[in-house]
Amino acid sequence: MQNRIITFIERLQQVTTLDQLQALVVGLSGLYQIEHFVYHSVNSAGEPYAALTYSVDWVDHYLDRDFGRIDPVVLGCYQRFHPVDWKQLDWSGKAAKSFMFEASDAGVGNQGYSIPIRGPNGQFALFTANHTCSDDDWVKFTDEHVQDLILIAHYLNQKALEIERGTDKLAYQNLSPRELDALTLIGMGKSRGHAAESLSISEHTLRVYIESARFKLGAANTTHAVALAMASGKIIV
């Protein structure tokens, strides 16, 4: 399970173009055995970008009919930052229902889970996993993988911004001395308790420092964060 997200991150690190990002999103389907993944972004200038597994015909039709105006997923996630299961959305309207029928005909699955992302300067992105299965199976999948999906969403967005502007990485990825100390101690094989004691902080605080460092490094977990920090020369163990 954890290997999947590491596989994703390793692939992500190789990505330098939007075409490769599209291929990466397509690859996610195989990795998680989920029919569809959609990454969709609108920058502050209103320019859309998407990397997704839906059919070209459906995407063209969607854009042609300007479905973004009635799509309950877009309406329910825009300006939000909490993850949303499609069951929580309002599908009761006539327009929403007919949209749903068309989506179904186009191969969109009955289950969805979307993660809105607030990027810098009003940028907004949405990452969606979509599948056809029973409610129970979907709950099982999401409960198990939500944190993966949240990370994937943000890492994808980071990469898309990086490709587009080449600037978003810097400020965010600077690790403070405390974070580097924490990673170094963990990298030396110290337990969390020992590492926290050496830094005169509580274990909770250590966990938050490591979580912050993990996210800045674009890592899957603590071990992975230590490995990435070592590989990039940020820490020496």
Next chain:
Amino acid sequence: MPSRWPWQAAKSSSESRARPPRLPRIFTVARFEIVNSNDATPVFFSIWGIFMIRYLYGDQLGTCRKLSQSMFRDRANQFAKRLNWQVTVDADGFERDTYDQQNPLYVIWQQPDGSHGGSMRFLPTTGPVMVNDHFQHLTDGVTIGSPLIWECTRFCISPTAPTPLVAARLMLAGATLGRRFHLAHAVGVFDTRMIRVYKTLGWAPDILGSAGSGRDAISVGLWDFKAAPFDTLCAKAKVAPDAPEHWYQQSFAPANKERQPA
């Protein structure tokens, strides 16, 4: 077709959720009074709870003017007047800052008359947050940033509301938010004297750092969502164990939304 579409599922799941029956307004008002007389059995609390905690994004506050206006006034009262923090109070008597303009998620306890009883404000630490913008000297210079860590600020309780009860309900609502959104931690900036209240509720934060002393003291603390003591919080909040789930459903699943009183 192996299963249903969400809009079909929504209907059946609301049936199976065994929601308390909708009562005519006269009955709900009567029940509020029973609750207020401190005489209520848990079943009333459960129904009461449905109406009381509300999760609202900034852009949804316009739909409940009484609630939001009394919240910003209570904040002015608490942070400007009582705690003497350097906050901005506008001509309307509202305490608002730049983070209120970021469309944060407010967790608000609504009083039976529709006004503000207590509240707090959440923003993801992946964007601009207070702890990184103003309090890095209290976090050892670490910029806290993760989609699994949200910042909680402006923990405020109305002078007309019972403090321990409202504090417990807000904490319970916060714990529910963490659980439902799969968050790891909340990081908060608060009046240092609140630590005692949080301790009493059985969910004390880890203090990253404090500044100032006495009534001017401000702390940055961390809450671990995994450690949230739901049973204790429910007991202290005097709500049934299913109340938090109702609050969540009411705010985040509009298909099941009931009309709000007042």
